[in-house]
Amino acid sequence: MTPEPPDPSEHSRALAANSALSAVPDALRASEAAVSDAIGRLMQFWGFKRNMGRVWAVLYMSERPLTAQDLRERLQLSTGAVSMTVAELLRWGVVKKLWVQGERREHFAAEGNLWKMISRVLREREQAEILETIAAMEDALRAIDAHTRSSDPTVRARALVQRERIGQLLDLARLGRQLLDALVSTARLDASALTRFLLGGSR
Amino acid sequence: MTPEPPDPSEHSRALAANSALSAVPDALRASEAAVSDAIGRLMQFWGFKRNMGRVWAVLYMSERPLTAQDLRERLQLSTGAVSMTVAELLRWGVVKKLWVQGERREHFAAEGNLWKMISRVLREREQAEILETIAAMEDALRAIDAHTRSSDPTVRARALVQRERIGQLLDLARLGRQLLDALVSTARLDASALTRFLLGGSR
DNA sequence: GCATAACTTCAAATAGTTTTGAACGAACGA
DNA sequence: TCGTTCGTTCAAAACTATTTGAAGTTATGC
Numbered sequence: 528m529t530p531e532p533p534d535p536s537e538h539s540r541a542l543a544a545n546s547a548l549s550a551v552p553d554a555l556r557a558s559e560a561a562v563s564d565a566i567g568r569l570m571q572f573w574g575f576k577r578n579m580g581r582v583w584a585v586l587y588m589s590e591r592p593l594t595a596q597d598l599r600e601r602l603q604l605s606t607g608a609v610s611m612t613v614a615e616l617l618r619w620g621v622v623k624k625l626w627v628q629g630e631r632r633e634h635f636a637a638e639g640n641l642w643k644m645i646s647r648v649l650r651e652r653e654q655a656e657i658l659e660t661i662a663a664m665e666d667a668l669r670a671i672d673a674h675t676r677s678s679d680p681t682v683r684a685r686a687l688v689q690r691e692r693i694g695q696l697l698d699l700a701r702l703g704r705q706l707l708d709a710l711v712s713t714a715r716l717d718a719s720a721l722t723r724f725l726l727g728g729s730r
Numbered sequence: 731m732t733p734e735p736p737d738p739s740e741h742s743r744a745l746a747a748n749s750a751l752s753a754v755p756d757a758l759r760a761s762e763a764a765v766s767d768a769i770g771r772l773m774q775f776w777g778f779k780r781n782m783g784r785v786w787a788v789l790y791m792s793e794r795p796l797t798a799q800d801l802r803e804r805l806q807l808s809t810g811a812v813s814m815t816v817a818e819l820l821r822w823g824v825v826k827k828l829w830v831q832g833e834r835r836e837h838f839a840a841e842g843n844l845w846k847m848i849s850r851v852l853r854e855r856e857q858a859e860i861l862e863t864i865a866a867m868e869d870a871l872r873a874i875d876a877h878t879r880s881s882d883p884t885v886r887a888r889a890l891v892q893r894e895r896i897g898q899l900l901d902l903a904r905l906g907r908q909l910l911d912a913l914v915s916t917a918r919l920d921a922s923a924l925t926r927f928l929l930g931g932s933r
Numbered sequence: 934g935c936a937t938a939a940c941t942t943c944a945a946a947t948a949g950t951t952t953t954g955a956a957c958g959a960a961c962g963a
Numbered sequence: 964t965c966g967t968t969c970g971t972t973c974a975a976a977a978c979t980a981t982t983t984g985a986a987g988t989t990a991t992g993c
Binding site: 779780781807808809810811814834 | 992
């Protein structure tokens with residue numbers, strides 16, 4: 528039986544270190560991958576990059592902060608991809624940089640407070656989008672209003688219909704904005720009011 | 731000053747026909763375009779194709795059902811694009827096909843009930859996505875559970891942390907599902923309960 | 934039935950997004 | 964200081980998604 532020859536490739540070194548330390552069962556790795564992929568998909572659906580979701584999820588499930596290299600290995604990403612993805616997550620404030628005692632490499636951890644995270648994202652992303660839409664519709668409404676008194680009956684009819692329809696859309700958009708406001712402010716304090724409403728409403 | 735020479739291109743013919751009939755001011759066309767573009771962007775942000783939003787918006791703002799050609803002209807789309815976009819909107823049930831008396835071409839109109847529309851989309855799209863995510867996490871949780879009694883303390887620790895974190899995510903996802911359920915069922919009946927909650931909560 | 938207009942489909946072109954990896958720069962320890 | 968490791972950047976490549984337009988199909992009126 529030949530003893531396994533030393534193989535200096537990074538992958539086998541990682542595996543060796545791993546099994547020497549803890550022999551983490553494949554099942555755990557597989558579950559982690561499944562969950563991070565599921566969250567990656569959900570995030571992508573939500574309009575973020577899939578890898579942002581995957582990286583965040585791996586960090587969130589980890590019992591310790593991870594280095595860029597750990598992420599690169601677990602998620603099979605290139606150096607550049609890890610660097611850029613982590614930078615973006617830092618910008619969103621959903622991942623934090625940590626210095627671990629005696630380690631040269633930087634370590635990263637996921638923001639643990641999910642509500643804080645969600646309310647920040649809703650605030651910055653959704654609200655910007657809906658406010659823009661509301662502004663565009665308000666502008667249009669102002670521009671149309673002048674024509675609702677047109678002497679040409681065809682023009683007047685069209686202007687009246689458009690004003691009415693855009694008004695409906697605007698009401699809806701404002702209701703959406705209020706829903707977001709409510710979510711954000713409830714979330715900032717605690718989730719219980721929201722939970723109470725939902726539980727009360729649905730059963 | 732040379733008088734403008736006759737130009738038989740479709741665009742000028744359309745303009746000529748238009749001004750002969752009603753001289754719709756540019757301002758109305760421009761507002762319509764601005765709103766449909768805003769809605770297109772919002773829809774894209776939401777994960778639909780931008781043109782779906784634009785087409786729907788133009789139909790919604792129109793005082794009469796429109797033909798494929800009308801849409802092609804107003805939105806500067808190719809024949810194929812109109813056909814495919816409208817087909818997709820029909821599949822989502824947010825646009826209806828109408829036969830207009832004595833006209834050969836088909837006409838289209840937007841679904842006018844916004845809440846009906848939204849609850850349908852939430853139900854079919856969002857719920858599918860979140861249910862998949864919930865299922866993936868439940869699977870992972872089951873797979874991990876076996877290891878929380880591992881004899882290796884490192885494995886046990888890792889399994890416990892993962893179980894705890896995935897549990898948190900699962901709670902959150904379930905809360906999200908309830909929020910969607912509540913929106914969908916309120917929307918199906920009427921929007922007033924939702925409105926009351928929001929108005930009550932935010933002021 | 935035939936000719937024609939309306940509509941659909943789909944392969945190819947275009948546009949847009951994400952990922953890679955090599956080049957560069959900064960920080961650290963010797 | 965020098966050599967090495969770590970991290971970032973960015974142009975090019977790979978990949979996805981969208982759009983076009985021409986060929987094909989269906990429906991209509993004569």
